[in-house]
Structures are given as C-alpha cells and as structure tokens.
Amino acid sequence: MAGEMMTGNLAAAWGARLAGVDYIPAFPITPQTEIVEALATWCESGAMAARFVTMDSEHSMMTAAGAAAATGARVFTATSSQGLLYAMEVLYSISGWRAPLVLVNVSRALAAPITLEPDHNDVLAARDSGFLQIHAETCQEVLDSILMAYRIAEDARVMLPVIVNLDGFYLSFTREPVILPAPEQVAQFLPPFRPAHLGFKASAPHALGVAVLGGTPYSYFRHQMHLAAMNALDVHSETAAAFERLFGRRYDVVEGYRLDDAEDVLVMTNAFASRGKVAVDAARAEGRRVGLLRLRMIRPWPADAIRDALRSRRAVAVLDQNLAPGQGGILFQEIAASLYGEPLRPRALCSFIGGLGGKNLSEGEFRAIFDQTAEAGVRGKGIGPILLYTEAEHREMTQLQALAGGLNS
Amino acid sequence: MIAVRFHGRGGQGAKTASRILGTAAFLEGFVAQDSPIYGAERRGAPVAAYTRIAREPIRERGLIVHPDLVVVADASLIPDPAARVLEGIDERTAVFVNSPLTPEQFHAQGSLPGRLTTLDLTDIALQQFGKGGAISALLGVVAGRLVGLRQDSLREAIVRELADLSLAASVIERNQAVAFNCYDAVRPVLVEAVAPQPIPPAQLQRPTYEPPTRGTARISAAANSVLRETGGWRTFRPVLVPDKCNGCWLCFVYCPDGVISMTKDDKPVIDYDHCKGCQICVHECPTDALVAEREKEGGVAWRAK
Numbered sequence: 001m002a003g004e005m006m007t008g009n010l011a012a013a014w015g016a017r018l019a020g021v022d023y024i025p026a027f028p029i030t031p032q033t034e035i036v037e038a039l040a041t042w043c044e045s046g047a048m049a050a051r052f053v054t055m056d057s058e059h060s061m062m063t064a065a066g067a068a069a070a071t072g073a074r075v076f077t078a079t080s081s082q083g084l085l086y087a088m089e090v091l092y093s094i095s096g097w098r099a100p101l102v103l104v105n106v107s108r109a110l111a112a113p114i115t116l117e118p119d120h121n122d123v124l125a126a127r128d129s130g131f132l133q134i135h136a137e138t139c140q141e142v143l144d145s146i147l148m149a150y151r152i153a154e155d156a157r158v159m160l161p162v163i164v165n166l167d168g169f170y171l172s173f174t175r176e177p178v179i180l181p182a183p184e185q186v187a188q189f190l191p192p193f194r195p196a197h198l199g200f201k202a203s204a205p206h207a208l209g210v211a212v213l214g215g216t217p218y219s220y221f222r223h224q225m226h227l228a229a230m231n232a233l234d235v236h237s238e239t240a241a242a243f244e245r246l247f248g249r250r251y252d253v254v255e256g257y258r259l260d261d262a263e264d265v266l267v268m269t270n271a272f273a274s275r276g277k278v279a280v281d282a283a284r285a286e287g288r289r290v291g292l293l294r295l296r297m298i299r300p301w302p303a304d305a306i307r308d309a310l311r312s313r314r315a316v317a318v319l320d321q322n323l324a325p326g327q328g329g330i331l332f333q334e335i336a337a338s339l340y341g342e343p344l345r346p347r348a349l350c351s352f353i354g355g356l357g358g359k360n361l362s363e364g365e366f367r368a369i370f371d372q373t374a375e376a377g378v379r380g381k382g383i384g385p386i387l388l389y390t391e392a393e394h395r396e397m398t399q400l401q402a403l404a405g406g407l408n409s
Numbered sequence: 410m411i412a413v414r415f416h417g418r419g420g421q422g423a424k425t426a427s428r429i430l431g432t433a434a435f436l437e438g439f440v441a442q443d444s445p446i447y448g449a450e451r452r453g454a455p456v457a458a459y460t461r462i463a464r465e466p467i468r469e470r471g472l473i474v475h476p477d478l479v480v481v482a483d484a485s486l487i488p489d490p491a492a493r494v495l496e497g498i499d500e501r502t503a504v505f506v507n508s509p510l511t512p513e514q515f516h517a518q519g520s521l522p523g524r525l526t527t528l529d530l531t532d533i534a535l536q537q538f539g540k541g542g543a544i545s546a547l548l549g550v551v552a553g554r555l556v557g558l559r560q561d562s563l564r565e566a567i568v569r570e571l572a573d574l575s576l577a578a579s580v581i582e583r584n585q586a587v588a589f590n591c592y593d594a595v596r597p598v599l600v601e602a603v604a605p606q607p608i609p610p611a612q613l614q615r616p617t618y619e620p621p622t623r624g625t626a627r628i629s630a631a632a633n634s635v636l637r638e639t640g641g642w643r644t645f646r647p648v649l650v651p652d653k654c655n656g657c658w659l660c661f662v663y664c665p666d667g668v669i670s671m672t673k674d675d676k677p678v679i680d681y682d683h684c685k686g687c688q689i690c691v692h693e694c695p696t697d698a699l700v701a702e703r704e705k706e707g708g709v710a711w712r713a714k
Contacts, residue, residue: 098625159621197621206629213448217626223616224624231618 003140003179008171011139011178012104012164013038015146016076017048018186019102023073024052025064030116031168032080032106039076050076062087065101066094069161070208071200074150074193075101080168081108081122088126094161095130095225097208099198100153101161102146103131107270108168109357117358118168120270120322124298124330130225132162132232133298135269137255139178141296142166144249147181147190151239154193157231169358170271185246229300236297253302255294256309258284262291263314264373265346267335269295272321272361279366290370295331303338310339315348315377317369320385321355328385329353348376351384364390410463411556411602412473415548416494417482418644420452422545425570426480427458429549433558433566434462442467453642453685455492462556476502478600479523480552482530482544483644484508485704485711487520498523503600505551507531507544510706524598526555528591531644531703537587541703542644542688546571550588551595560592635683639666641711643686645701649677653698660690660699 006014012035016024024043026036043052055061058079069075079087084105094101105126107118120135127133134149136142142164149162166172181189198208212218236253244250257277259265268276273294283290293309295302310316316339320329327333332351339345350373355361365388376383413430417423424445431443445458459473475497484506486492498504504523506515509532512525528551531541546567553563564585571581618624647660656675668680669690677690677699691699 096626098621156620157618159625195621197625197627204629205631206627208625208627210626210628211449212626220616221624221626224619227616227618228621228624 003177005175006139006178007034007173007175008136008139008142008166009034009106009173010038011143012078012106012146012166013042014178014180015104015143015164016050016102017042018143018181018183019074019076019147019150019190020187021048021050021074021076023065023068023075024050025055025061025068025075025077026052027055027058027061027079027083029058029080029083031108031118031172032078032083032104034172035078035104035106058083058087059090062090062094062103065103066090066097066099069094069099069101070097070198072193072195072198074154075099076104076146077101078104078106080106081110084122085110085125088129091126091129091131091161093209096221097198098159098225098228099161099208100150100159100193100195102149102153103161103163104142104146105163105165106168106172107165115357116168118170118271118321119356119358120165120320120330123163123165124322126163127299127330130160130229132158132160132229132300133165134162135165135296135298136171137271137273137294137296139171139174139176140249141251142171143178143180144243144247144251147186148236148239148243148251150193151190151242152232152235154195155231155235155239156196158228158235159195159197160225160228160232165270167271174271181247189242189246232300233297233302233304251296252305253295253297254305254309255296257292257294259291259293259309261289263289264370264377265291265293265310265313265316266366266369266373267293267295267310267316267318267331268321269298269331270321272319272355275361276319276366279363279370282363283367283370288370288374298331301334301338306335306338307342310335310346311342312344313346315350315373316346317350317352317373319352319354319361319369321353323353323356332385346377347380348373349382350376350386351382352386352388354388359389359393361388362390410461410465410467410469411477411600412475413460413462413478413480413552413556414473414476415458415460415480415482415552416486416492417456417458417548418452418486418642419447419450419454419456420542421456421482421644422543422548423456423480423482424458425545425574426482426548426552427460428570429546429563429566430460430552430556430558431462432569433549433553433562434460434556436562436565437558439464440467442470444471446472451685452687453639453644455486455489455642457492460552473497475603475605477602478503478505478552478555480548481506481508482548484510484706485641485644488711489641495521500524501601501603503555503598505555505595505598507548508706526596526598528595530591533587533591533594535703537590538583540701546584546588547591550592554592554595555597556600560589563588563592638682639685640682643684643704645686645688645703646681646684647679647686647688647691647699648702649679650698650700651676653696655696655698657695659693659695663689663693665689
C-alpha cells in the first residue's frame, strides 16, 4: 500500500508543514500535543521555515494566531477540548477580523467529569463562532483537509478561519497509511497568501475589529460573515475539484455511502463513521436497504446536499456523538431544520446519542439503531433522543459506583 | 402613554433625570419605564435617555422615535447630527432646552420646531452650587413639571435616585431646593400623547457579499481621529490665567486626551478643537491657574465637526 504509516496527529502536522505556514503559536493539551511536538522538531531542525512560539495558554495562543494572521502571515495552530473552550472568545474576534488561519481541533469530551477520549461537544461549541468546520474520518483526510482549508479560507470570497476536526485517540493516536502530497504539487494547489484587507506596514497603519455602535454597522459586518461562510460551499466544491485533479482524491461537503437504493439512512460524522460503514455493510449483507451519510463540512451547513441525500427516504437516524443537556443531539436539530421545508422529507426522523466520552459504538448498538429506525419509518413517527448505553455497560457502571461509594454502601 | 426623551452630555445627568421622572411617575401610581443609551461611558459624549409613563402596561422598549416631550440638557447637541435631537420632533412635540435663549430666539433661528420652553439651568446651578456640570435633579423636576407630576413625588424621587448615587443628604436637600426653584420658574407648555401613525412595512435591503476590504470592520484611513472635533463635547472649557501658572506641567501629565502641549517657557496650550472639557486639568492645577469657563451659546461647541 502506498504512503507511510502515521497518526492523525502527525498527518495534521504534515498538513501545516506542506502548507508552508509562517507562524505557529502552540500550547500542549492531550490528545493534541504530538502535533505541536512534531512542528517544534521540524522548526528546530530547519525542515520548516516557520516561527514556532510556545504560549502561556490557549487564550494567548489563539490571540497570537489571530494577530499574526492579521499581519498577512499564514498561521497554523492546534488545540483540543478545554483548550478550545478557553480560547473561545478569541475565535469570535478572529473570524470578525476575517483572518483566515487554520486551527486543528482534536476532539476530546468536555469536563466535568474529566476525560481524555473524544466526543464532539468541544468542536460544536464553536459552531457559531464564524470559523468554518471540516470534520475528518481518516488520517489521510486530516492532512488533505488542512491543505483544502487554507485554500478555502484564503479565497477572497470567503476570508474566514477554518477548524479541521479529528477525533482524539481514534484518529489522533491511530496510525494508518497516509500519502504525502509532493511539495511542488501543493505549491501549485495553494497559491501564496496575499490578502488585500490584511497586512502590516508601519507606513500604512490600519485598525481591525473597531468599535461600532447603534447596531447598523454591526449587522452589516455580521451579515458579511454569513455571506462569506455561505460562499464557502461553492469554493469548497471548486477546491475539491482542483484537489482531485492534482492528487486524485475527492472530498465533498457530505459523503454518501451505499445510498443509492437505501430506504433508511444513518447520519454520522468523524472517525466513527468508518464503524458506521461497516455496520451498513453488515446490514446490507442481510438484505436491509440502509446507507450512511457522513457530514464532512459542518460550517457552512451544507443544507442542499443534505436535502438531496435524504429526500424521499423512509427514515433517517442522526447519530450525534455529543449531547446538549436538556435538548438532545446538536446535529439532529440542524438536520431536522434542513428537512422541515422539504416536501419529500423522510417519514421519520430519529435521534440517537452515542459514543460520549469515546464510548465504543458496538455492532449491537448499530443493529439497534437500524431496527428502531426501520420501525419508526414504518410507523411514520420519529423517535428520540435515544441514549445509547447497554445493559452490560450499566452493570460495569454499577460496580464502579459501589467502589466510589465505599464497598459497604 | 407619554414618551419623554432626554438628550445630554456624559456627566450632565440626563440618565439620572430620566430615572427621577420614572420614579416620580411610579410613585404616583403610573406604569413607568426608563432606560439610557450611550456608547463607551465618556464625559461629554452625547447621551440619550428615555422615560415612558402610562396607565396601562408598557410594551415598548428602547429608543423613543416619536417623543411627546424632548428635554435637551445641552443646546450644542441640537446641530450635531449624531445626537439625533431633532428626530421625530414636529410642531406638536413639547421641547425643553437648557439655554439662556428664549423660545422666540430659537424659533427665529429656525433650528427647533415644536412647543418650546427654555430655562438656563446651568446658570441656576452655577449661581446656587458654584458649579454647573451635573444638573440631573433640575432636569428631572422640569420634565416632571411639564408632564404634570406632583411636587411630593418628584421630591421623593430625587431622594431615591441621588441617594442611589451615594450623594450626601445635605447635597440631596440642596438639589431638591434648587430643583423646585426651577419647577416654579419653567414656563409650562402642553405635553400630549400623539396617536401613532400607521407604519408601512420596511423595505428590506437584501445583503450582498462585498470584498473583505469593504466587508471587514477595519479603518485604513490614517490619523482620521483629528477630523472629529470633540471640542463640541464641552459644556465648560479650561482657560489659563497665565500669571498664576507655575509651569509645573501637571496639566500636561493628567490630560487624558493629550490635548495640552507646553511652550518653551513651560506654559500650557490647549487644543480647543479636541479638548472634551473633562476639567481634570482644572482640578489638578495646584495654583488654580486653570479655570472652568462656560461655553457660550453658539460658540465652538455648536460649530464643532
């Protein structure tokens, strides 16, 4: 097989290296640290010409990243989980400056209770920040998405920063073959960054993110960000075509798997979508007409592509690897909103919550999802949110509670 | 419902006046609502405040676009388009202006429509308090008089609102006394609730994408703050008495806006186009060589860009 064995983290670092970034502010956090370690090594050895700076927190790191991008530098940085939340207010500033850097987030579930394994409450907390979001399923896709992200972000029709997301452990520490694009081809794909509205020149000072009062100018600028984000759908499509021409791999805003004659469709994101595809194959082998829709681009929200993929299906199950307490699954809400105005919408829309804190999504759980979704489709009435958690897992939990409470309680 | 709009400069007390009016109305059993709007809280910057008084629950909020009474604490705001003093005023609107000019003089200038009444509150404050900056109690009581509120409720409202600002009881009493001189002195004009006109649906602009050079909140013009003559924010100006100046440079150091420069013989020169009239230099001068002088009607504050 072509390529080299590497982790998702190393693939992310290679993405930044091949993109020829100028500046990398860094702060370590599990499970992201390997990315900045690799970049630090390359900057130290001279393999990369970027300036690498360790910062005192993710808040400072994102501030430095945004400020550097505002001078016209190509900037890369990476974080995870609590780090992303700590940097959160700066994300909104950077998108408002229209500073198109790329941030890799390695998903890790949020405290409390504290854990290290992935779910998507961290990255989805940034869904309204004005950063675009691309969620990757494989280590190869991590690397390729970073290159695509720079081209989309730096397009004058967009000029917004991008988050590329990969799952902690299941991609970040997982090795699989990754093909490294040739640097001269990357140079062809990714032109130098020359923004007209950013830059640093003492003889031509400018102010970014200025105060605007009264609501009218604020509305104008926020509307512009929305229009810019929506433009990214077309720009992504052009970028995907250019990428395919040069590198032979194709990525669209959504990926359909065995959708052609599928009655019921499972919607997923990120690394566990691979498991979802295996479950689809197993169900297909039993003669069940099921398929999978993987959402790759979360912002801008590819509503048309989602409607095209889900129109006229019997039932749709959205498997959210996140939980909005008191509401349910975050992506379920957005899928439901996209389908409501569709005359040929599915007869049943079902919500499942699974894989929280990196909990495994077992074959049995996928079977339960397909069964319940099919029944809902026959009944013509949606279900959920169904919290995926098995009886066997609960027995394990009960034992832990006994230990935590003292053996006598 | 009666809708009262106050216009003043930061530090004059327009917001507190709107609260005195709101509290007094509330004490008389009306439903009341008051709210201010201002940018960064800066002395001298234009401020607006709104008080609504009704017998039924009030379902409006925020800006008053069609006021029944407008109270102008500083006449230099009238020609400033950013202050929007004239917005929604027609010949039926009651307007009070803190000014030495008479309504006839304003009408002759043609600068203000409406049922005008004026009184020089700043001069009264200077005579009575020795300083004319904060005139919230005077503004509030004048507004209360014009909308027909009682003296006892206004008196109690002053106590509540000024005590809320941690003013001493003696200061509050003095404010009450001076305010009720104004209550008697202001010439009443008719304040009446005007029935709202039917409003056509807004013509919505469909936003289109513009390149980031235009569509980003960004200022690339160099040194354009000098174009904004914040000298218009002053109600009082610092004036140098050269004989008293000992050349200590303290005014230069304390000026928060950097509008004081020093001559070769250590005397301050004030850039009146941009001095906001905060009076910090007057306060800090150890030899009282800087004194506050009231801006004259029609003076620099009225002409500032």
